[in-house]
Amino acid sequence: MDTFNADAGAGAPLHSVAASRAALTADSLASLTGEHAALPLLVVTKASPSTNSELLEALAVEPDAWPHMSALVADHQTAGRGRAGREWLTPEGAALTVSYVLRPRLPRERWGLVPLVVGLAAVKTMRSVGIEASLKWPNDVVVNCADETEGGVKGDIAGWGSMRKIAGILCEVYEDAVVAGIGVNVSQTRAELPVPHATSMAMVGVRLLDRALLLDALSRQLAAEINSAEADPDAFVAELASVTCTLGRQVLVERTGASPLTGVAEGIGADGSLTVRTAAGEAVAVTAGDVRLRGAT
Missing domain, CATH: 3.30.930.10 (Bira Bifunctional Protein; Domain 2)
Structure with missing residues (x-):
């Protein structure tokens, strides 16, 4: 498996020379x-x-x-x-x-x-x-x-x-x-x-x-x-x-101030919301909540 590279830019492999829990300091950074x-x-x-x-x-x-x-x-x-x-x-x-x-x-x-x-x-x-x-x-x-x-x-x-x-x-x-x-x-x-x-x-x-x-x-x-x-x-x-593993799976969404929502996570909206389709066929846009995975569809 790859390790870290000091010259790594965005998306580049990372390589390092030593494992460490060395302190992060102003000088080291x-x-x-x-x-x-x-x-x-x-x-x-x-x-x-x-x-x-x-x-x-x-x-x-x-x-x-x-x-x-x-x-x-x-x-x-x-x-x-x-x-x-x-x-x-x-x-x-x-x-x-x-x-x-x-x-x-x-x-x-x-x-x-x-x-x-x-x-x-x-x-x-x-x-x-x-x-x-x-x-x-x-x-x-x-x-x-x-x-x-x-x-x-x-x-x-x-x-x-x-x-x-x-x-x-x-x-x-x-x-x-x-x-x-x-x-x-x-x-x-x-x-x-x-x-x-x-x-x-x-x-x-x-x-x-x-x-x-x-x-x-x-x-x-x-x-x-x-x-x-x-x-x-x-x-x-x-x-x-x-890269979102939530999509295509059965989910349980726990929402503040609303009843839990169950369904299939279908997509991500333009505003970042998660679209969940319920068993009744309703598409619900979830903007906040705890999402629990319930298995693949």
Whole structure:
């Protein structure tokens, strides 16, 4: 399986020379900003309760100081947040936790695509190192571990089937910007993962890991996917559908303030919504909710 390459651009294979949980520092990440880099600004912290929370607070104080594709990365995130207030915890040095300021040049009604833009960037970054990742709508990057000996807990898990989560995304709007956070499980062992439906890059076979190079590759890919979505949103949605494992499957959607919805996930709308067709034949556009996989159709 491929490993990381410091010269990797968007979509390029990644190669590295040493496995490491080495600390992320301003010095070690200095090359990630500048004329030919994806990031105009990168703030590095040793520890952060939540990179999203910290970046939202910084935007509130000085919004103009954070241009499009600025980022805040924590060497260790101590109280990460997921969707619906879920906690996301990782051992020190074992994960990549970063939040970006995105200022999408998309109509506001299409901002629902932004988490999927981040998801597609993560999927492509994983695939560049040989991990056959896919997107579980709307905000999970997953790997099918049905045939893996090291991918995690074997067998189907309720709501996940044989899919195991390798990265999670949380997007929050602040005025004219979106704070897009992503956490990638990099080197965790089975014992270090808090839930049975999770896995890590190491557990699915990537042995030589470098979080600095992963951050560079992910950032370059994210910049490319944002440009793609802005240039041709319809083509972007079509590509997105090709890597979304939710489509074509029976799903149960748990919605806040509404009854659960069951049906077949049929497609992704222009606004990023998930189209679910019920047993009665009704097509329902889901814009938010927890989607549980119930098996292939």
